Amino acid sequence: MSLLRQLDLTPNGPAVNVIFFKEFLRVRPDFFEVVNGQTHQFFRHDPARVLVCDQSDSRAALFPESMGHILKVTNENELERLTEKMLRLPLFFTIDLKRMHKSGNTRYINTDEAAVIVNSQHPYIQDHYRGLLTEAMDLMRDGKKFAVELDFNGVLEDWLLAHYRAMGQGGSFNTVYRSRLGRVAVTNHGEYSQVFSCDNCPTVGYWWTACFPCCLVACPIYVLQRKLRVVDLGGRVKGVQATTFTSNLTRREVEGQFIAAAANLLLQQRHNAQRQAAVTQPPQPGPPPSYTPAPPYTPTPQGLPPPQGLPQPQGLPQPQGQLQPQGGPQEVPAQIMYGNPTPRVV
Numbered sequence: 001m002s003l004l005r006q007l008d009l010t011p012n013g014p015a016v017n018v019i020f021f022k023e024f025l026r027v028r029p030d031f032f033e034v035v036n037g038q039t040h041q042f043f044r045h046d047p048a049r050v051l052v053c054d055q056s057d058s059r060a061a062l063f064p065e066s067m068g069h070i071l072k073v074t075n076e077n078e079l080e081r082l083t084e085k086m087l088r089l090p091l092f093f094t095i096d097l098k099r100m101h102k103s104g105n106t107r108y109i110n111t112d113e114a115a116v117i118v119n120s121q122h123p124y125i126q127d128h129y130r131g132l133l134t135e136a137m138d139l140m141r142d143g144k145k146f147a148v149e150l151d152f153n154g155v156l157e158d159w160l161l162a163h164y165r166a167m168g169q170g171g172s173f174n175t176v177y178r179s180r181l182g183r184v185a186v187t188n189h190g191e192y193s194q195v196f197s198c199d200n201c202p203t204v205g206y207w208w209t210a211c212f213p214c215c216l217v218a219c220p221i222y223v224l225q226r227k228l229r230v231v232d233l234g235g236r237v238k239g240v241q242a243t244t245f246t247s248n249l250t251r252r253e254v255e256g257q258f259i260a261a262a263a264n265l266l267l268q269q270r271h272n273a274q275r276q277a278a279v280t281q282p283p284q285p286g287p288p289p290s291y292t293p294a295p296p297y298t299p300t301p302q303g304l305p306p307p308q309g310l311p312q313p314q315g316l317p318q319p320q321g322q323l324q325p326q327g328g329p330q331e332v333p334a335q336i337m338y339g340n341p342t343p344r345v346v
Contacts, residue, residue, distance in 0.1 A: 007117065007245040009090050014243035015122040016152060018159050021059075021094060021113035027246055029117070036268060045092070050117075051085060053184050054093045059113070069093065071186045076140055082186065083133040087126060091118040095153075096180045097160050101171050116152065116182065117245070124240055132234050133186065139231055140188060147187035149234040153179040159242035189230050 007017055007029055019027075031049040034041055042062050045052050054060075055069035073079040092115070099110040119125060132148045139146040156179035164170050164177075185191040226232070 009117070009119050009121060011121045011123060013119050013122065014245075015119055015125050015240035016155050016159075016242040017117040017119065017245040018114050018156065018242045019245055021115050023246075024115040049089065050092050051089045052092045055181055056094050056096070059094050063094075069181070069184050070191055071184065073140075073186065073188050076137065079133070079137055079140055079186075079188075083129075083137070086129055086133070086186075087120060090120055091184065092116070093181065093184065095156055095182045097156070098178045098180070099160065099164060099175065100178070101175045103174070114156070116156065116242075118152065122240070128237065135233060136186065145187075145189035145230040147185055147189060147191055147230055147232050149192065149232065150184045150186075151182065151234070151236040153182040154236045154238065155240060155242050156182050159244075163244075192226065192230075192232050 008014065009017075028043070029050075031046045032043045033045075035044045040061060042064055045063075045065065047065075052063055052066045053069050053071070054063045054066040060066070071082060073082060094113060094115050097112045097114055101108045101110075120129065129150075132150075136146045136148050157177045160177045160179065161170065183191075
């Protein structure tokens with residue numbers, strides 16, 4: 001069973017340190033800091049204290065300064081500087097974990113994510129790194145191509161098995177544990193394709209089942225040309241165990257950092273909201289223009305007596321274009337009666 005302890009990157013500490021990613025977000029090591037970007041938050045690391053070699057596509061936005069899992073060198077000076085860093089600084093990357101359990105006709109799949117920190121000061125890791133990188137330097141001086149592979153997936157699969165066994169869910173022969181993205185390669189050519197690697201059985205089995213004719217033809221050709229052109233070193237790391245770690249900070253320090261980060265985030269959000277409101281707020285409407293209402297105008301039909309009790313407008317202009325009567329018979333319009341007319345008695 002993997003022990004739970006504080007992160008120790010000294011020669012006396014564990015060789016491989018693991019923590020589930022959701023816990024890493026809460027108790028990250030102090031060589032990581034959270035940066036509030038324009039669109040999202042991300043992690044910025046101290047390059048003088050850690051090597052970040054994460055290759056996850058789903059977490060790439062969180063580690064934009066990652067070197068990737070393929071550390072390519074072109075000359076002896078670059079390889080010498082990289083060797084010095086790898087022997088001095090811890091190695092960080094994230095992985096995808098999967099547990100597949102079959103019960104009867106039902107298959108249960110549990111997936112998770114974890115953060116891994118390899119302690120380069122551990123004696124076994126020091127010897128392992130130094131032996132492989134020294135051999136790579138000799139090959140480069142001879143003008144040959146090489147690829148040094150550091151594959152920690154086997155160690156991490158054993159850690160995942162121990163984790164489930166501690167919870168009483170270890171399973172038996174019908175339970176499989178897999179780790180992915182736990183590899184780092186140092187090369188002056190390119191890494192070995194995992195499609196033709198026996199250390200990556202699930203991926204190899206999938207491709208060979210889906211594309212058997214193509215793999216049957218391509219596999220011998222690739223393996224032959226690879227052996228003729230490149231010297232592959234390393235492989236799966238064995239002989240060490242992974243340990244679950246927590247933060248080096250005390251609970252009070254963790255709570256203080258969390259409160260300070262939350263307060264800073266709240267102030268930043270409030271400042272952004274005020275700036276957004278100042279930009280998008282429409283201008284305030286001004287007072288309406290002053291005006292003097294005109295007196296009401298009531299036209300009176302030509303030739304008709306005005307209604308009783310209403311003032312008759314004075315000085316109305318004569319409509320233009322209206323013909324005046326000139327001699328002869330004229331039709332007298334019927335008089336309009338206002339009020340209640342008196343009935344005529346015949």
